[in-house]
Structures are given as structure tokens and as C-alpha cells.
Amino acid sequence: MNGITALGADLRRVVRGRVRVHGDKGFDEARRPWDSAVNQRVAAVVEADDAHDVAAVVSYAEIAGLSVATQPNGHAPAAFDDAILLRTGALQGLQVRPQDRVARVEAGVSWSEVLTATSEHGLTALAGSTSAVSATGFTLGGGLSWFGRKYGFAANSVRSFEIVDAAGDQATVTADSDPELFWALRGGGGDFAVVTAMEFDLHPAPELYGGRIIWPARRAEEVLAAFRATTAEAPEELTVWFHLLQFPPFPELPEPLRGLSAVTIDVTYLGGPDQARELLHRFDRIDGPILDTRTRMPVANLADICAEPTEPNAAMFHGELLTGLDAAAAALLAAAGPGTIAPLAYVQIRHLGGALAQVSENGGACGHIEEPYLLFLLGVLAAPGMEEAIQERQASMARAVEPYTSGRKPFTFLSHGESAAFAFPPDILGRLREIKRRRDPCGVLVSNHPVL
Incomplete structure (x- = not known):
């Protein structure tokens, strides 16, 4: 044998x-x-x-x-x-206790399943742009949610983790039972234990307004100017993301979008449509929208806003935190150039700030993010031989905004092969490394972005 x-x-x-x-x-x-x-x-x-x-x-x-x-x-x-x-995809337990505003999910449960269960109670979990990912994996990396500006990192809403440690022992970890490991698991990644389930707080979402506006790419300068002005005064309940978007020439796409070079804003607002439209009035003044999907919506439909792929694919991505947008915006548009951003599928700027920027004494390893914006560049490997062209395009755009980046990246936006050192300040990284050495001296558990 x-x-x-x-x-x-x-x-x-x-x-x-x-x-x-x-x-x-x-x-x-x-x-x-x-x-x-x-x-x-x-x-x-x-x-x-x-x-x-x-x-x-x-x-x-x-x-x-x-x-x-x-x-x-x-x-x-x-x-x-x-x-x-x-x-761990077969671990599918899901329980919602609406009276306590708490959910317990096992490791294989997706955000789609969580949001469907919480939506009927006027509650939400802190999910991101796609509901196809597992709630646990997203949260172990900190979790930048649509509602992070209001409620902070998803990891900081966790009450307890059910884990298997590096010796194979099962335990329930809380702030009281094991404060060191509880801290590390909230945003430090999957290096410290295998999480089989977690229990976390749910948050009020009795009303949700959201959707996307699409214009032709020639409106990019106007849309980005409106984005800068809107986000400069946005309340924490409002989240707006900007995209330069290249739709593929696929026949299944409707004619207005097929092969279109576009600029979009995606939005969620924890409140009603009247107040949301008042906050977003600058975008309504921009002529020529091709599509506007903004409406009152259930939390269960959150993933419809970005409509990200739900089937497996191959992608290359690059993330950066921006220290500001005034000069960076002009540099980004100049680097993107007129017309298409191909071979990239999209260039995204997320507005952060709010609760994400607040220092919490009881927070996890995810810490806080001082930078107000996140830049994310994604290319889809739709055909052989595209890797080099995508890398060159990402590198040229990253160089253009380099003076306005901090060098740090959120954990869940690290690209393939990037070290966890990019995600954490030196003091937090040092603490995580020491916990890893003590808790898993033989390196039994390996994660996608190891701290060592």
C-alpha cells in the first residue's frame, strides 16, 4: 500500500x-x-x-x-x-432567535440562507456584496459588510465560536472563556482553530432601500464627482459604491448591457426611499442612465444589487485602501482612460468610514480602518492567456493611485499569495503570530493567508 x-x-x-x-x-x-x-x-x-x-x-x-x-x-x-x-459545506445548521436578535450558523451556511431567515423578522446579518460565500469564512476575515458603516465589522458582532483546536479538541470560545482566542478569531483568519459554528448578533433592518444606477462610461467623471460629494456627507445608514464596469458580450445579457462599458453606483440605505433619494439627489441630476434598480427591498435580496456571479470562475484581483479621494479620483480616471477598462471586469471604490473607523476596546483582531475608501480591481480569466494583460492593467492603475494608498489591505481583500502582514498593523500582527505559535506549534492548521 x-x-x-x-x-x-x-x-x-x-x-x-x-x-x-x-x-x-x-x-x-x-x-x-x-x-x-x-x-x-x-x-x-x-x-x-x-x-x-x-x-x-x-x-x-x-x-x-x-x-x-x-x-x-x-x-x-x-x-x-x-x-x-x-x-465543511455539509455543516448546515441554522437557527434564528428573533426575540434575542441572535443567529447560530454552522460552517457551511451561506449568507443567502442567513439573510432569508432573518429578513422576515426585520433583521439583518452583516453580509457583503455576494450571498454565495459562507458566513463563517467571511467573518473570520473581519467581514466588510454593506452595513459596516452603521454596525462595524461582522466579526465584532460574534458572541461565540464553536471550534476544533489544533489538537483536535472541541470547545466553545467566548470573550469570557478564552479572551485571547476569541480576539484572534474575530478578524485574524483561519489560522487558529477550525470554526464549526458561530453565534452572532443580528441588527435592525425594518426598512431597506437599495439598488444600482448604470450610465455609459462617458459619464464617469460626473458620477465620480457626485460620489465624492455624497460620501463626504453620508450618514452611517447610507453606503455607496462606485464602479467602472465592463459587461461581457454574452448573448444572455440584455441588449443595453451586452458588451457595455459602464459606470455605476450601488447603494444601500437602512431607511425609507424618500430620505434615501434626498441623500442621493446628485445622481438623479446626471443625464442618460441606462438602468436604475433602486427600490425598497427585503434584506434577503441584498445580493441582487451587485449581481455577482454565483457559479465558480477564475479571477485575479487587487485591493488597496485609499487615504482620500480628491486627488486619487483624477489619477484613477486618467489611468482607466476613455472607453473600456478591459481586460478588467470592474474597478470598484467602496465608501468605508462610520463604525468601521471607530476604535473599540472590545473589538477583535480586525481592529478598525482609518482609510475612508477601498479600491478593488478585478479581472476574470475568461480565456487562456489573459493573466499577463490583467496583471499589467491592475499594476498600472495601482501605480497611479499609489501616493494616495496606505499600504494596508482588509484581510478578505488580500489577493492570492499575499501575506496577512498586509492586513494588520505591526502590533496586531505580532500578537496574532504569538497566539499562533502557542496554540498551534506544529502548524497543523493552515489558512489561505497565514500570519506566520
Whole structure:
């Protein structure tokens, strides 16, 4: 029996879930992440049935001198060479206690499922632009939500984590039971424990107004000027994102959008339409909108605003935090140039600030973000050979705004292969590294952006 076959046999003895190793039917499909730009060269894939399976895999790896990488679906993958890839997508428990404004979700539950369950109660969780990602993975990285300006990082709404530690032991971690680990798990990533479930606060959203306005790209300068002015005075309930967008020439897209070079604003407002439209009045003065989807909407439909892909694809992205927008805006538009931003799919500027910028004594490792805007550049690898062109385009635009960037990046906006050191100030990074050394001295647990 060779080593790979022996590994498969050993894992099948300790777990109830499905195990695949190299050579097994379906292994390549099982190891493939949602973002297929990354080749996950793992030794085995285990689809855990429950938290007991998770504990069994980690215990086995600790004894065998192997490492474990955990993924529900692979939206933020890494190569994970020779690790055991632990899939937690089958952990689907979801409970909402509306009277307490609390939800408990297991590791495989997506934001779509959470928002559907909370929406009927006039409550929301702190989800981001896509509801397809797991709530747990998003939160471990801090979690920049549509509603972060009002309620802060998603990680700071967590009440407790149910975990398996690097020795394979199960525990429930709270601010009282283990303040050090509780702090690290709220924004420090997946280096410190495998989270099998978490309990977090829900927030009031009795009314939600949101949607997207699309103009032809020639309106970009006007739209960006309105974006700067609107965000300069926006209340915390209002979040506005700016996009330069290149729609693909796909036949399934409606004619006005097919192949269109566009500029858009995406918006959410925790309140009614009358007040929202007053706050957004500058955009209504810009002529020639092609589409305007803004309306009163249920929280369950939050992902409809950006309409991001829900099927796996391959992408390359680059994020930067902007220290301001006055000079950066002109530099960005000049670098983008007239016409298309291709081969990029979009250039996004998110307005941050509000509660995200506030220092909290009881906050997690996510800390706070002083920078008021986030720049995000994304290219989709729709055909072979596009990598170099996308990288060059991203690099040229990043260079244009470099004088107006801080060098820090939110954890969940780190690109493939970027170190966690970009996401944390030196003091927080040093504290996370010390916790990792103490809690996992053998390096059993590996994350997509390790702190060491």
C-alpha cells in the first residue's frame, strides 16, 4: 500500500464523511475551489459530516504530522500543498432567535440562507456584496459588510465560536472563556482553530432601500464627482459604491448591457426611499442612465444589487485602501482612460468610514480602518492567456493611485499569495503570530493567508 492509498484508508477509518485522495474518482473536482484560478495541490479531500468529523481529521493530522486546510466552498483558496483539504459545506445548521436578535450558523451556511431567515423578522446579518460565500469564512476575515458603516465589522458582532483546536479538541470560545482566542478569531483568519459554528448578533433592518444606477462610461467623471460629494456627507445608514464596469458580450445579457462599458453606483440605505433619494439627489441630476434598480427591498435580496456571479470562475484581483479621494479620483480616471477598462471586469471604490473607523476596546483582531475608501480591481480569466494583460492593467492603475494608498489591505481583500502582514498593523500582527505559535506549534492548521 503506497502512502496516498494508506492516507485514504486511515482517513476513512476515522471519519463518516466522504474521503478522496489522488487517483480516486472525483478527486480533482473535489479539490477544485470556487475560484479556479488557484490550483489546490492537496493530498486528500475530506467532506466532513459534522463537527465530530472535523475533530477526527484534525486529531489524525496532528498525530500524523500533516496539515489541515479548511474550506466550505473555496471562494478564498490557496495552494495548500500536501495538506488535507477539509470541506465543511455539509455543516448546515441554522437557527434564528428573533426575540434575542441572535443567529447560530454552522460552517457551511451561506449568507443567502442567513439573510432569508432573518429578513422576515426585520433583521439583518452583516453580509457583503455576494450571498454565495459562507458566513463563517467571511467573518473570520473581519467581514466588510454593506452595513459596516452603521454596525462595524461582522466579526465584532460574534458572541461565540464553536471550534476544533489544533489538537483536535472541541470547545466553545467566548470573550469570557478564552479572551485571547476569541480576539484572534474575530478578524485574524483561519489560522487558529477550525470554526464549526458561530453565534452572532443580528441588527435592525425594518426598512431597506437599495439598488444600482448604470450610465455609459462617458459619464464617469460626473458620477465620480457626485460620489465624492455624497460620501463626504453620508450618514452611517447610507453606503455607496462606485464602479467602472465592463459587461461581457454574452448573448444572455440584455441588449443595453451586452458588451457595455459602464459606470455605476450601488447603494444601500437602512431607511425609507424618500430620505434615501434626498441623500442621493446628485445622481438623479446626471443625464442618460441606462438602468436604475433602486427600490425598497427585503434584506434577503441584498445580493441582487451587485449581481455577482454565483457559479465558480477564475479571477485575479487587487485591493488597496485609499487615504482620500480628491486627488486619487483624477489619477484613477486618467489611468482607466476613455472607453473600456478591459481586460478588467470592474474597478470598484467602496465608501468605508462610520463604525468601521471607530476604535473599540472590545473589538477583535480586525481592529478598525482609518482609510475612508477601498479600491478593488478585478479581472476574470475568461480565456487562456489573459493573466499577463490583467496583471499589467491592475499594476498600472495601482501605480497611479499609489501616493494616495496606505499600504494596508482588509484581510478578505488580500489577493492570492499575499501575506496577512498586509492586513494588520505591526502590533496586531505580532500578537496574532504569538497566539499562533502557542496554540498551534506544529502548524497543523493552515489558512489561505497565514500570519506566520
